[in-house]
Amino acid sequence: MVPEEVLAKSVTALLGPEHATPAQVRATAVEGIQALADGRATALELIAAPARPVSAV
Secondary structure, three states, X not given: OOHHHHHHHHHHHHXXXXXXXXXXXXXXXXXXXXHHHHHHHHHHHHHHOOOOOOOOO
């Protein structure tokens, strides 16, 4: 499944099939974009974090 299909199925699951108002679609898109931005920020923080030495067990 490609990302577009996952997003489409997720939106349908959240809003229901063919019953979404334009405001609902916009709100869901805004939430999705924010979730992606948050995930990106987290990933960039992890990439930028200095490596910690692995302690011997």
